[in-house]
Amino acid sequence: MHFTSEQRLDDGVLEREFTLGEIPGILWTPASASAPAPLILLGHPTLGLRRMYPRLVARAQQAAADGFATATIELPESGDRPRWPAAEQARADLRRAMEAGEPVSDEIIDALVLPLVDQAVPEWQAALDALLSLPEIGGPVGYSGGVISIGVRLAVVEPRISAAVLFAGSFVPRAILEEARQVTIPLHVLLQWDDEGNDRQATLDLFDAFGSKEKTLHANMGGHTGVPQFAGDAAAQFFTRHLR
Amino acid sequence: MHFTSEQRLDDGVLEREFTLGEIPGILWTPASASAPAPLILLGHPTLGLRRMYPRLVARAQQAAADGFATATIELPESGDRPRWPAAEQARADLRRAMEAGEPVSDEIIDALVLPLVDQAVPEWQAALDALLSLPEIGGPVGYSGGVISIGVRLAVVEPRISAAVLFAGSFVPRAILEEARQVTIPLHVLLQWDDEGNDRQATLDLFDAFGSKEKTLHANMGGHTGVPQFAGDAAAQFFTRHLR
Numbered sequence: 311m312h313f314t315s316e317q318r319l320d321d322g323v324l325e326r327e328f329t330l331g332e333i334p335g336i337l338w339t340p341a342s343a344s345a346p347a348p349l350i351l352l353g354h355p356t357l358g359l360r361r362m363y364p365r366l367v368a369r370a371q372q373a374a375a376d377g378f379a380t381a382t383i384e385l386p387e388s389g390d391r392p393r394w395p396a397a398e399q400a401r402a403d404l405r406r407a408m409e410a411g412e413p414v415s416d417e418i419i420d421a422l423v424l425p426l427v428d429q430a431v432p433e434w435q436a437a438l439d440a441l442l443s444l445p446e447i448g449g450p451v452g453y454s455g456g457v458i459s460i461g462v463r464l465a466v467v468e469p470r471i472s473a474a475v476l477f478a479g480s481f482v483p484r485a486i487l488e489e490a491r492q493v494t495i496p497l498h499v500l501l502q503w504d505d506e507g508n509d510r511q512a513t514l515d516l517f518d519a520f521g522s523k524e525k526t527l528h529a530n531m532g533g534h535t536g537v538p539q540f541a542g543d544a545a546a547q548f549f550t551r552h553l554r
Numbered sequence: 555m556h557f558t559s560e561q562r563l564d565d566g567v568l569e570r571e572f573t574l575g576e577i578p579g580i581l582w583t584p585a586s587a588s589a590p591a592p593l594i595l596l597g598h599p600t601l602g603l604r605r606m607y608p609r610l611v612a613r614a615q616q617a618a619a620d621g622f623a624t625a626t627i628e629l630p631e632s633g634d635r636p637r638w639p640a641a642e643q644a645r646a647d648l649r650r651a652m653e654a655g656e657p658v659s660d661e662i663i664d665a666l667v668l669p670l671v672d673q674a675v676p677e678w679q680a681a682l683d684a685l686l687s688l689p690e691i692g693g694p695v696g697y698s699g700g701v702i703s704i705g706v707r708l709a710v711v712e713p714r715i716s717a718a719v720l721f722a723g724s725f726v727p728r729a730i731l732e733e734a735r736q737v738t739i740p741l742h743v744l745l746q747w748d749d750e751g752n753d754r755q756a757t758l759d760l761f762d763a764f765g766s767k768e769k770t771l772h773a774n775m776g777g778h779t780g781v782p783q784f785a786g787d788a789a790a791q792f793f794t795r796h797l798r
Contacts, residue, residue: 503762503771514758517773518747526785527747527773529761540795541770544788551784 311440323374325367330437332391334359335383338370339446346448347379348553349441351434351464351471353455354382355480356426358389365535369454372542376550379447383437385457386429397425419481423459427486431463438470450553454545458516459486465493473552474498475545478513479505479534487512490519497525498548500541505534555684567618569611574681576635578603579627582614583690590692591623592797593685595678595708595715597699598626599724600670602633609779613698616786620794623691627681629701630673641669663725667703671730675707682714694797698789702760703730709737717796718742719789722757723749723778734763741769742792744785749778 315327322341327334336359340347350373354362359382370380387393400421407414434453441447453461454475461476466489478501497520501513517527526548530541559571566585571578580603584591594617598606603626614624631637644665651658678697685691695714697705700721709718710733722745741764745757761771770792774785 503769523775524782525747525775526782527771529771529773531767531769538768538770540791547784 311437311443319367319371321371321374323371325370330383330433330440333383333433333437334389335381335437336366336370337379337381337441338367338374339379340374340377343377343379343446346446347377348450348452349438349447350378350380350452350454350549350553351438352380352382353453353457353461353477354385355456356385356388359384360389369542372546373549376546377554378452378549379441381437381441383433385460386426386433394425396421414481416484420483420485423457423481423483424485426457427459427463430457430460431467434460434464435468438468442470452549452553454549456480458482458513462486462490462493462516465495465497471495473549475500475548477537478502478516479508481509482512482516487516487519490516491521493520494522496548496552497522498545499525499527500537500545501527501529502532502534502537503529504531507534555681555687563611563615565615565618567615569614574627574677574684577627577677577681578633579625579681580610580614581623581625581685581688582611582618583623584618584621587621587623587690590690591621592694592696593682593691594622594624594696594698594793594797595682596624596626597697597701597705597721598629599700600629600632603628604633613786616790617793620790621798622696622793623685625681625685627677629704630670630677638669640665658725660728664727664729667701667725667727668729670701671703671707674701674704675711678704678708679712682712686714696793696797698793700724702726702757706730706734706737706760709739709741715739717793719744719792721781722746722760723752725753726756726760731760731763734760735765737764738766740792740796741766742789743769743771744781744789745771745773746776746778746781747773748775751778 311328311330313326313328317325324339326337373380403418450472451470452473453471456477457480458476465474473496475498555572555574557570557572561569568583570581617624647662694716696717697715698719701724702720705720717740719742
């Protein structure tokens with residue numbers, strides 16, 4: 311892990327860009343911390359860190375105000391990272407199905423999401439290794455955001471993650487629905503009820519499948535990107551309850 | 555409205571029992587209030603006030619800590635109030651269907667719930683008239699609880715109610731689902747996901763139907779009566795956001 315730039319934000323939060331091998335990432339730490347901070351990994355959709363930056367930094371600053379360090383990495387195939395022909399094909403198939411008004415088949419969803427999960431999850435785990443070796447970062451660790459299938463897999467395979475806020479809004483392969491039964495950590499799932507691009511029933515099925523004894527679904531209005539402020543506050547309270 | 559008894563609880567909350575014509579009720583007001591308090595009407599299932607008292611007083615005390623007065627009345631046919639033969643018949647039909655493992659028909663649900671809503675709603679409105687005439691009670695007014703169909707009808711017909719927390723967990727007639735489209739006040743709906751006696755899909759359909767621009771569904775684990783403490787806190791925050 312190599313830090314490549316560093317700046318203080320208005321509120322004193324320290325923002326550092328880094329690379330982990332080929333993968334760019336960003337780490338935010340609270341303005342002042344007397345002890346190693348608990349960490350929240352900030353998941354995000356496959357739109358690239360640059361485009362997601364405004365929303366990510368807002369989440370990082372809210373988390374820092376609650377005493378959390380946050381970090382994110384570029385997803386495979388996003389931003390300036392190389393594209394895979396097979397994934398390009400899956401995206402083209404998806405576009406064709408949606409433009410034709412056809413249901414999106416399980417095959418398309420699998421081809422689109424499963425390779426992404428398979429590659430992204432070990433990358434998040436490598437980032438976690440590096441982040442937890444920093445003296446200013448302690449534990450426990452949470453995961454917050456989408457791609458929801460990445461969050462599910464991480465919750466299953468990564469014992470250092472002890473609570474997760476999962477954002478619905480992307481396709482969920484059948485295999486991930488099955489993996490969800492193995493999740494046991496506390497979960498807080500955000501669903502934008504009127505998100506037209508989201509398969510609401512798939513989210514409800516996924517929520518039902520989770521094996522966790524504490525799981526909460528918060529459904530709100532406001533469209534895909536319109537998560538209300540009070541819903542963000544509730545997610546922050548969830549992490550404060552479980553990671554502090 | 556006649557007060558029939560009065561006591562101070564441990565935390566200084568003033569609890570007064572009253573009758574409104576034939577209908578018994580309870581009013582709780584905060585220990586100290588400098589201005590007329592906003593009011594939350596505490597809805598509850600048809601188990602009778604006496605049986606519901608422990609849960610009601612806990613909700614009243616939490617609300618009082620947030621500066622709210624709360625009040626509740628006995629529902630028609632509950633507690634010591636007279637039974638109706640038609641409703642007894644509907645309950646017997648329901649028991650028979652459930653014991654036989656048959657689906658509960660729309661006819662049974664209508665016969666069970668609609669007469670209750672038709673009678674209870676004007677009673678809540680009469681209680682509201684009386685409560686708002688007390689100098690220590692101001693506005694705005696919220697409704698909190700079940701029977702969810704009573705809450706829906708009140709939200710439609712009673713303009714003095716400006717926000718509602720609705721507890722899923724009772725049958726919802728088709729006609730109430732239609733009325734739900736006319737609801738426009740902010741709503742916070744609580745669903746116990748693993749409540750076996752509740753028709754989860756009916757609650758999701760009802761939530762979908764509400765016309766409100768701000769509506770939130772909180773689904774949690776813990777069975778019918780096991781609403782987690784943090785979910786109660788979130789409902790309290792909803793009222794603080796809308797009624798203070």
